[in-house]
Structures are given as structure tokens and as C-alpha cells.
Amino acid sequence: MAGRAALEELVRLQGERVRGLKQQKANAEQIEEEVAKLLKLKAQLGPDEGKQKFVLKTPKETLTGKYGEDSKLIYDLKDQGGELLSLRYDLTVPFARYLAMNKLTNIKRYHIAKVYRRDNPAMTRGRYREFYQCDFDIAGQFDPMIPDAECLKIMCEILSSLQIGDFLVKVNDRRILDGMFAICGVPDSKFRTICSSVDKLDKASWEEVKNEMVGEKGLAPEVANRIGDYVQQHGGVSLVEQLLQDPKLSQNKQALEGLGDLKLLFEYLMLFGIADKISFDLSLARGLDYYTGVIYEAVLLQTPAQAGEEPLGVGSVAAGGRYDGLVGMFDPKGRKVPCVGLSIGVERIFSIVEQRLEALEEKVRTTETQVLVASAQKKLLEERLKLISELWDAGIKAELLYKKNPKLLNQLQYCEESGIPLVAIIGEQELKDGVIKLRSVASREEVDIRREDLVEEIKRRTSQPLCIC
Amino acid sequence: MAGRAALEELVRLQGERVRGLKQQKANAEQIEEEVAKLLKLKAQLGPDEGKQKFVLKTPKETLTGKYGEDSKLIYDLKDQGGELLSLRYDLTVPFARYLAMNKLTNIKRYHIAKVYRRDNPAMTRGRYREFYQCDFDIAGQFDPMIPDAECLKIMCEILSSLQIGDFLVKVNDRRILDGMFAICGVPDSKFRTICSSVDKLDKASWEEVKNEMVGEKGLAPEVANRIGDYVQQHGGVSLVEQLLQDPKLSQNKQALEGLGDLKLLFEYLMLFGIADKISFDLSLARGLDYYTGVIYEAVLLQTPAQAGEEPLGVGSVAAGGRYDGLVGMFDPKGRKVPCVGLSIGVERIFSIVEQRLEALEEKVRTTETQVLVASAQKKLLEERLKLISELWDAGIKAELLYKKNPKLLNQLQYCEESGIPLVAIIGEQELKDGVIKLRSVASREEVDIRREDLVEEIKRRTSQPLCIC
Numbered sequence: 001m002a003g004r005a006a007l008e009e010l011v012r013l014q015g016e017r018v019r020g021l022k023q024q025k026a027n028a029e030q031i032e033e034e035v036a037k038l039l040k041l042k043a044q045l046g047p048d049e050g051k052q053k054f055v056l057k058t059p060k061e062t063l064t065g066k067y068g069e070d071s072k073l074i075y076d077l078k079d080q081g082g083e084l085l086s087l088r089y090d091l092t093v094p095f096a097r098y099l100a101m102n103k104l105t106n107i108k109r110y111h112i113a114k115v116y117r118r119d120n121p122a123m124t125r126g127r128y129r130e131f132y133q134c135d136f137d138i139a140g141q142f143d144p145m146i147p148d149a150e151c152l153k154i155m156c157e158i159l160s161s162l163q164i165g166d167f168l169v170k171v172n173d174r175r176i177l178d179g180m181f182a183i184c185g186v187p188d189s190k191f192r193t194i195c196s197s198v199d200k201l202d203k204a205s206w207e208e209v210k211n212e213m214v215g216e217k218g219l220a221p222e223v224a225n226r227i228g229d230y231v232q233q234h235g236g237v238s239l240v241e242q243l244l245q246d247p248k249l250s251q252n253k254q255a256l257e258g259l260g261d262l263k264l265l266f267e268y269l270m271l272f273g274i275a276d277k278i279s280f281d282l283s284l285a286r287g288l289d290y291y292t293g294v295i296y297e298a299v300l301l302q303t304p305a306q307a308g309e310e311p312l313g314v315g316s317v318a319a320g321g322r323y324d325g326l327v328g329m330f331d332p333k334g335r336k337v338p339c340v341g342l343s344i345g346v347e348r349i350f351s352i353v354e355q356r357l358e359a360l361e362e363k364v365r366t367t368e369t370q371v372l373v374a375s376a377q378k379k380l381l382e383e384r385l386k387l388i389s390e391l392w393d394a395g396i397k398a399e400l401l402y403k404k405n406p407k408l409l410n411q412l413q414y415c416e417e418s419g420i421p422l423v424a425i426i427g428e429q430e431l432k433d434g435v436i437k438l439r440s441v442a443s444r445e446e447v448d449i450r451r452e453d454l455v456e457e458i459k460r461r462t463s464q465p466l467c468i469c
Numbered sequence: 470m471a472g473r474a475a476l477e478e479l480v481r482l483q484g485e486r487v488r489g490l491k492q493q494k495a496n497a498e499q500i501e502e503e504v505a506k507l508l509k510l511k512a513q514l515g516p517d518e519g520k521q522k523f524v525l526k527t528p529k530e531t532l533t534g535k536y537g538e539d540s541k542l543i544y545d546l547k548d549q550g551g552e553l554l555s556l557r558y559d560l561t562v563p564f565a566r567y568l569a570m571n572k573l574t575n576i577k578r579y580h581i582a583k584v585y586r587r588d589n590p591a592m593t594r595g596r597y598r599e600f601y602q603c604d605f606d607i608a609g610q611f612d613p614m615i616p617d618a619e620c621l622k623i624m625c626e627i628l629s630s631l632q633i634g635d636f637l638v639k640v641n642d643r644r645i646l647d648g649m650f651a652i653c654g655v656p657d658s659k660f661r662t663i664c665s666s667v668d669k670l671d672k673a674s675w676e677e678v679k680n681e682m683v684g685e686k687g688l689a690p691e692v693a694n695r696i697g698d699y700v701q702q703h704g705g706v707s708l709v710e711q712l713l714q715d716p717k718l719s720q721n722k723q724a725l726e727g728l729g730d731l732k733l734l735f736e737y738l739m740l741f742g743i744a745d746k747i748s749f750d751l752s753l754a755r756g757l758d759y760y761t762g763v764i765y766e767a768v769l770l771q772t773p774a775q776a777g778e779e780p781l782g783v784g785s786v787a788a789g790g791r792y793d794g795l796v797g798m799f800d801p802k803g804r805k806v807p808c809v810g811l812s813i814g815v816e817r818i819f820s821i822v823e824q825r826l827e828a829l830e831e832k833v834r835t836t837e838t839q840v841l842v843a844s845a846q847k848k849l850l851e852e853r854l855k856l857i858s859e860l861w862d863a864g865i866k867a868e869l870l871y872k873k874n875p876k877l878l879n880q881l882q883y884c885e886e887s888g889i890p891l892v893a894i895i896g897e898q899e900l901k902d903g904v905i906k907l908r909s910v911a912s913r914e915e916v917d918i919r920r921e922d923l924v925e926e927i928k929r930r931t932s933q934p935l936c937i938c
Contacts, residue, residue, distance in 0.1 A: 075548060075549075076548060076549045077546040077547065077548055077554070078546065078547050079544060079545060079546055079587070080544075080545045080587075081587075085546070118548070118549075138871070140871070142871030142872065143871060143872050143873045146850075146854075146869075146871040146872075146873075147871050149854070150871075153858070157861065267851075271851055271854040271855050271858060272854060272858045273858055273862075381615075382736075382740055385618070385737055385740040385741060386740050389622070389741045389742055392622070392626065393742075400615075402607070402609070402611030402612060402615040402616050402619075403611065403612050403615075404612045404615075
């Protein structure tokens with residue numbers, strides 16, 4: 001029943017928090033340093049606040065300087081005490097802050113929660129101002145590309161399971177981009193802003209992007225042309241090997257490191273059986289400032305049939321990369337914790353699933369209820385309550401209609417509508433015989449089961465794995 | 470592995486959202502009415518906003534007038550566009566708004582999410598300004614007390630499973646309180662504020678509460694005394710029956726309805742096997758304005774041994790009740806959807822669990838990993854990656870150390886520390902023989918398992934139910 005799932009979620013939350021808190025206590029001293037920094041802000045609050053041992057606030061400063069040109073989309077807020085706050089823009093920066101404040105050097109976790117962007121919403125493409133992200137990150141000092149490969153494996157695993165059609169994961173490396181900018185002649189000070197321009201190549205043509213680089217950002221046209229020769233290339237591991245032979249690029253230390261790591265990454269992805277989903281794409285740049293190594297982005301591929309129809313236009317559905325410097329920005333002593341992770345855009349995926357289901361006219365089952373406890377005659381509410389309590393106590397997900405004397409037909413109809421596979425029917429004769437009639441909703445078959453065997457029989461019949469449609 | 474749990478959560482979110490959106494589309498017209506109301510606020514935004522079909526905002530007005538005297542704790546915010554917003558105070562009011570805007574007349578759901586209160590935090594008692602609530606609610610027009618009884622069953626089920634010690638659920642009914650106030654001579658206009666005073670009886674003595682009623686709120690002392698005679702009573706179903714005989718109270722229509730429902734509720738709770746956890750307590754009032762019928766609150770009981778130590782002092786850990794008027798406040802035509810539900814204070818419960826574990830020096834397992842894929846010699850990273858990929862694809866929760874050549878001892882130690890029960894060890898000999906060595910971390914026993922049987926063997930050995938400690 002619903003209580004069970006809620007409980008499991010609670011247990012999970014608890015585990016995470018116990019770990020965090022223990023660490024917090026052990027490092028109360030370090031936290032005091034943070035407290036000092038925030039005292040100016042806290043002074044605006046009541047006198048009681050000064051006594052607290054823990055820093056509870058994540059004020060606006062936490063978010064500034066991490067998102068590059070996207071910073072304008074941060075939702076700034078001022079509370080009735082005049083304190084400057086912001087709503088979180090993503091789950092990555094808060095995760096890095098959490099690691100630094102709790103001195104965690106090593107953790108693997110997922111997190112599903114809401115984030116906020118003060119952007120123009122576009123409902124049909126699943127773009128909202130308040131939306132869910134599902135993040136998975138691995139933090140810690142490890143041997144190269146092993147956690148990175150796991151992130152890509154998870155991304156492919158999730159996207160495959162959701163049955164949203166064929167997809168491709170574009171992969172690149174910030175060091176290759178930086179090396180490329182250097183050998184093409186981009187001044188150091190323009191690396192980030194030119195990176196933002198390159199990032200637009202998934203939506204704009206090369207001509208448009210070049211115009212922005214030259215016209216708006218003052219890059220020399222010949223420099224832009226050299227960039228153009230590189231960023232229009234994409235391919236598999238063979239492109240990595242080809243660029244490792246590139247006379248200019250292979251002379252750049254940064255680019256060489258990036259290419260070496262990508263080669264290793266492709267080896268691991270082959271072993272994980274997902275190399276065919278991956279495309280090394282030199283135009284992939286990712287706008288956010290905090291990436292330092294491998295970056296990736298999953299895009300859906302349209303089948304020829306779909307391409308003829310209205311395009312879905314959801315753009316990327318998942319993305320991420322390596323950010324080795326972010327945790328250090330929050331640590332008073334600048335200690336680094338290398339991280340790699342991914343974010344999945346939940347609403348974007350939902351909008352695709354919804355369109356697909358609408359096209360197929362399929363029904364989504366919204367509950368996990370295994371059995372409806374029903375009655376064949378009137379005046380059996382007490383018996384239904386007693387039986388459902390037995391089933392709940394045994395861990396069965398059971399429901400009943402909240403009516404004193406529901407008609408059997410209505411009870412069966414409810415199961416059809418909500419996709420409940422089994423009905424446990426109580427009748428006067430069954431009570432006398434010590435049995436329950438167990439009905440399969442799909443086949444309409446009914447069998448008498450001895451009451452003491454009912455739990456096992458329901459478990460046996462509903463042990464199939466979870467299905468989303 | 471972690472991707473699987475995240476996926477299941479995604480699937481659940483998706484189901485909820487698909488249901489919501491379908492309803493939304495069917496009722497686009499009704500939503501237009503809401504749009505009109507909000508146009509004044511929306512006018513402050515850019516011209517693009519006017520084109521939207523859906524109302525995305527839940528501005529400050531949504532929250533005002535629902536929480537009584539607690540309204541002062543709402544976190545008001547103003548964004549950089551000057552729009553007035555608030556952070557949600559609980560999950561109940563947003564749930565009611567969601568039902569009204571989507572014209573849902575009937576739903577059962579749980580929701581775990583953060584809420585915000587601009588109160589004085591108290592870390593040791595698990596009181597924060599940002600905290601999690603876990604809510605469960607049943608909305609719809611049903612026969613009396615069946616969903617109410619289910620809510621109490623779920624509350625008891627969750628609190629029992631969390632092993633936080635013995636607890637008691639206090640139950641009362643707003644109609645009994647109102648009837649009692651009426652026959653005691655409280656003026657109609659003072660019902661809500663006197664209700665707030667009564668609600669303080671769990672922390673303050675009767676004398677203090679009486680002083681507030683008479684001194685601050687201007688109640689006649691003899692009226693307060695009459696209230697005192699009632700609110701100091703508590704008991705089981707026999708107290709309900711006794712009050713049904715009370716010559717004054719039984720003459721009040723409201724009180725009579727409340728008492729009749731409580732009697733029925735006790736019958737159902739008996740069938741659910743939880744009547745011994747329930748206490749009818751006339752001092753329970755619940756501060757929030759929106760309750761209309763049965764109300765309840767779970768408090769932990771201290772054992773004699775605990776009472777001698779530092780008191781835990783977490784107060785109530787779960788509470789709720791019936792709120793039949795709240796959805797109607799958000800419906801343009803005032804159509805009502807009766808609701809009953811409960812909230813669990815997640816951090817309060819965590820603080821108790823943490824104290825208990827600290828006292829027992831127990832370790833909390835923070836992952837669900839079933840098996841670690843390990844190697845006995847060097848140069849087996851590729852084989853580890855291949856095997857873990859096979860296990861992940863078969864739905865096994867598996868991990869490996871992110872090192873090229875980890876020592877076997879370190880791999881075993883990692884399992885001990887993180888509570889992973891099994892190790893699948895690859896060695897050169899095992900590869901030749903087509904087997905994997907499966908080691909039980911607890912017993913240190915090792916058995917060679919044929920590679921094709923490994924998934925089944927791991928599933929068989931790790932099919933025990935979830936345990937929180």
C-alpha cells in the first residue's frame with residue numbers, strides 16, 4: 001500500500017541524512033568558519049539566531065559565478081526580512097556546496113528535486129520555470145574515466161528503459177575545446193564566451209554562430225573559420241584517433257589529455273555495451289562555467305516516420321560532465337573534490353512520453369495496487385476492513401472502495417479503470433467456508449483460496465517487474 | 470543499482486503528472502477563469518507571458534487565509550520582477566489548490582517534499598526553517614470515516630515500522646470543539662482564537678491557557694472554567710459514549726455529529742487492530758484554520774527509563790485531519806471536495822532515530838547495493854567492467870571500486886564498511902573455469918558459481934525485506 005512506498009522513501013532520506021549529520025558533527029569547527037562569513041547576513045535576523053551551531057542558509061552568493069551567461073536566469077528573491085536569497089538553478093551547485101560544508105571527499109548519490117529558472121516557458125516542449133531534475137553524481141579521487149563511464153552507462157540505461165525512442169549521446173571534453181581555441185588563436189579571455197557561442201550549434205547554423213563570434217564577440221574571421229573546421233566534425237573512436245594525429249592539436253597539452261581520456265572512455269563504453277550510442281562531437285560545448293573535463297548530452301533521434309509529422313522539438317533530454325573545481329570554490333581552504341555527474345530533464349521526458357501515449361491511445365497505470373478487497377453482498381464492510389488490514393500488515397498493496405455497501409459490478413469496474421490486476425472477493429458463503437474468492441481482472445477467472453494462503457497467492461501472482469505502460 | 474531506484478521514482482512522478490495533465494486539458498476553459506484573476510499580477514511580466522494556456526504561478530494569495538494565527542510564519546518573497554511570492558508552508562494547501570485547478574474530485578496520493586516556515590529553528594529537536602514533510606491524503610465524497618480510519622492506520626503503520634518507540638495518537642473533532650465552545654458560552658467570533666489557545670495545552674498548563682483566554686482574549690472566567698472541565702478529559706470509546714449522554718453537549722447538533730462519527734471511527738480502528746494506540750483527547754485542537762472534522766496528532770511516549778534521561782522533547786511527530794472546505798476555496802464556483810490526510814515531520818523523526826542509533830552505537834546502512842564486483846589479481850579492470858554491466862542489465866544493484874588495480878583486501882574492507890552483503894570475485898583461474906567466486910561478507914564463505922547462474926544466486930541470497938538498521 002501507499003504507506004509502504006512512502007516509508008521506503010523515508011528510510012532512504014534518513015540514511016542520506018544520518019551520514020551527512022555525522023560528518024557535520026565531526027567537523028563543527030570548520031563550519032564555524034562559514035558561520036563567521038555569514039554573520040553579516042545573519043545580523044538582520046532576531047537575536048536568537050546567533051546561538052545556532054549550524055549554518056542553515058544558502059544565500060544568493062552560493063549561486064553567483066557558477067553558471068556563466070546563464071546566470072541571468074537565476075530566480076533572485078528578497079524575504080520580508082530583506083535577506084537576499086535565490087531559488088536553486090540546478091542540483092549540481094547545491095551538491096558541491098553540501099560536499100564542501102560537510103567535508104565529504106567521496107560519495108555517490110541520486111537526487112530528484114525541483115529547480116527554478118526565470119526563463120520563457122514553453123509548455124509543449126516541456127520547458128517550465130519550475131521543473132524537476134534527476135541528478136546522479138560520483139564525487140571522489142579515482143582512476144581516470146571509470147566513474148565517467150558509469151555515468152554514461154546510467155544515462156543510457158535510464159533513457160532506454162523509458163522507451164522514448166532512439167537516442168544519441170554526444171560527448172566532448174572541455175580540455176579539447178580549450179586546446180582547440182588556443183591553437184585556433186582565440187585570446188584566453190574569450191574562451192568562455194566563445195564556448196557559449198559554440199554551444200548554440202545544436203539550434204543555430206554555423207553561419208549564425210560565426211556571425212555572433214565575429215560580429216558580437218569581436219573574433220577575427222580567420223580564427224572563427226579555423227574553429228569552424230573543427231566543430232563541424234563528429235564521429236566515433238576513430239575521430240579521437242584521427243585528432244590524436246592532428247599536428248597542431250596533438251601539440252597542445254590540454255587537448256592531448258582530453259583526447260587520451262576520451263580514448264580510454266570509449267574502451268570502457270565498449271565493455272558496457274553502449275559505444276554505439278555515443279558520438280564524439282566537437283560542437284558540443286555546454287554553456288555552464290563549471291565543467292572541466294568530459295561533457296555529454298543526450299538527444300533523441302527522430303525516426304523517418306516521426307520526422308514527417310510535427311517535430312517534437314524537446315532538444316536535449318539529459319546532460320552532464322566532469323566538474324573538478326566546483327567543490328573547491330566552497331571550501332575555505334580550496335580543497336578540491338573531483339566530480340562527474342548527469343542531469344535528466346524530467347518534464348522534457350514526460351512531454352515525450354505523453355505524446356507517445358496519446359498517439360498510441362495507451363493508458364498509464366498510476367498506482368501499484370495489487371488487489372482490491374471487494375464484497376459480493378451488502379453488510380460486509382467490517383469483513384472487508386478486517387481482510388484489508390491483514391493484507392496491509394503482510395505488505396500487500398491493497399485498496400477498497402470507501403463505501404459501506406458497494407455493488408460488486410462497481411468494484412470490478414474500478415479495477416478495470418485503474419489497472420488493479422486482482423480482486424479478493426468476500427461473500428457470506430466464502431466466510432462460512434474459510435475461503436476468499438480471488439479473481440483475475442484480465443482473464444475473469446475466479447478461484448477459491450484458503451484465507452491463510454491468500455497473501456502467498458497474491459504475492460506469487462503479482463511478482464512481475466514494474467512496467468511503465 | 471542507483472539508476473533503477475531513480476527510474477522507479479521517475480515512473481511514479483510521470484504517472485501522477487499524466488493524470489493531472491489529461492484532466493488539465495479537458496478543463497482548459499475553467500482554467501481560463503483563473504487566468505483572468507491573475508492577469509493583474511501577470512501584467513508585470515514580459516509580453517510573451519500572455520500567450521500561455523496554463524497558469525503556472527501559485528502566488529502569495531494562494532496561501533493567505535488558510536493557516537490562522539500561524540500565517541505569520543509564511544516565508545514571503547519578492548522576485549527581481551517585483552512579483553509577490555511565498556514559499557509553501559505545508560503540502561496540504563498546495564494539494565487542495567491542485568485539485569481545484571485540475572477539477573479532480575477523487576484522488577489518493579502521498580507526497581514527500583520540502584516546506585518552509587519563518588520560525589525559530591531548534592536543531593536538536595529537529596525543527597528547521599526548511600524541512601521535509603511526508604503527506605498522505607484521500608480526497609473524494611465517500612461514506613463516513615472509512616478514509617479517515619485508513620489515514621490513522623497508515624500513521625500507525627509508518628510510526629510502528631520506524632521503530633521510534635511507543636506512541637499514542639490523540640483524536641478529536643473540530644465539530645465537538647465548536648459544539649463545546651457554543652454550549653460553554655464562547656461568542657462565535659472567538660471560536661478560532663480560543664481553539665488556538667486550547668491547542669497550546671500540550672505544552673502549557675491549564676492555568677496558563679486559561680490566563681491567555683481570559684487575560685489576552687477577553688473570555689469571561691466562568692466560560693473558561695466550563696471549557697476547562699471538558700478539555701481536561703481523555704479516554705477511549707467509552708468517553709465518546711459518555712459524552713453522547715452529556716445533557717448539554719448531546720443537544721448541540723455539531724457536537725452530536727462529531728461524537729457519532731468518532732464512535733464509528735473507533736469501530737473501524739478496532740477492525741484495523743489499532744484502537745489501543747488511539748486516545749480521544751478533548752484538548753487536541755490543531756491550530757490550522759482549515760480543519761472541519763476529525764483531527765489527530767501522534768506523540769511519542771517515553772519509557773520510564775527514558776524519562777530519567779534528557780527528554781527528547783520532539784513533541785508531535787505526525788498529525789492531520791479532515792478538511793472539507795479547503796478545495797472549494799480555490800474553485801471559482803466553490804465546489805467542495807471533502808479531504809482527509811496526515812503529515813509526518815520527517816526531520817523530527819530522523820532526530821529521534823539518530824539519538825536512538827547513537828545510544829545503541831548502531832551503524833546505518835546507506836546503500837542498497839547487493840554485490841561488489843571485485844578482482845583477485847591486477848589487470849582485471851576490463852573483466853570487472855564486463856561483469857558489472859551484465860549484473861546491472863539483469864537488475865542487480867552492483868558496485869565496483871573506481872580503481873584500475875585495487876587490492877582484494879581493500880575491496881573486502883569496503884564491503885564491511887558500507888554493509889554490502891556479497892562480493893563477486895573474478896580471478897584468472899575463475900575466468901578459465903567459467904565461474905565467479907561468490908563471497909558472503911558476514912560468514913566469509915566462498916563458493917564458485919557458474920557465470921550463467923550468478924544473477925539468480927545473487928537474487929536468491931538478497932531477497933530479504935528492507936531493514937532500516
